[in-house]
Amino acid sequence: MTDRSGFDAFVRARGPALARTAYLLTGDHHLAEDLVQAALVQAAKHWERIDTSPEAYVRRTMYHQNISWWRGRKLAETSLESYDAPVPATDPTIRLTLEQALRRLTPRQRTVLVLRYFEDLTEVQTAAELGISSGAVKSMSRDALRRLRTLAPELADLVGADT
Known part of the structure; x- marks a missing residue:
């Protein structure tokens, strides 16, 4: 380098x-x-x-x-300097609730939601990044949003009323 x-x-x-x-x-x-x-x-x-x-x-x-x-692989632990708040929500209560709800999703569901809604990728782009079909992205997004609504109904405005 x-x-x-x-x-x-x-x-x-x-x-x-x-x-x-x-x-x-x-x-x-x-x-x-x-x-x-x-x-x-x-x-x-x-x-x-x-x-x-x-x-x-x-x-x-x-x-x-x-x-x-x-798939079960892990890296050796390393260190990184501290960083800003992980979820860009202004209300600390909403941020904490969202963080807790996201932690209760499966890793795949959480990753699809992060790529779709935090990284603002399309379904096709998300599918390409993850090496899965667009249909799988749609299905995982739908299931993850439904689960978020169940886990944290107070986030309904963030999650959306119908998906």
């Missing part, structure tokens, strides 16, 4: 946003730190090749690593 300053600037600028996404994907601060760290290690190794779109590379790496964890 020849452009160390460019990589360092990227990590400083985008690290908190990446950490928030990782937290939403994993539902656990420590796993989120591991996920971001693993993705950044890969980005550092390939920085010269990805320096035109490093955020897309790091996010895709995080999504794929999270999928690998579904």
Whole structure:
């Protein structure tokens, strides 16, 4: 990696946003730190090749690593500096309720919701990122939103009335 300053600037600028996404994907601060760290290690190794779109590379790496964890693989624990609040909600009560409800979803359901509604990807883009069909994305989204409504009915405005 020849452009160390460019990589360092990227990590400083985008690290908190990446950490928030990782937290939403994993539902656990420590796993989120591991996920971001693993993705950044890969980005550092390939920085010269990805320096035109490093955020897309790091996010895709995080999504794929999270999928690998579904399949039972784990990374060694690592550390990452602290970061901003993981869920972008203004009301702390809503944020805590949403975090608790997301933690009770399956990892796949949580990942689909994060990609669809936090990362604002389409069903087709989400399917491509996760290597599943668009129909599976629709089904998991529907089931996850239904489960969120059951787990936290007070979030009905955030989840939507009918899906």
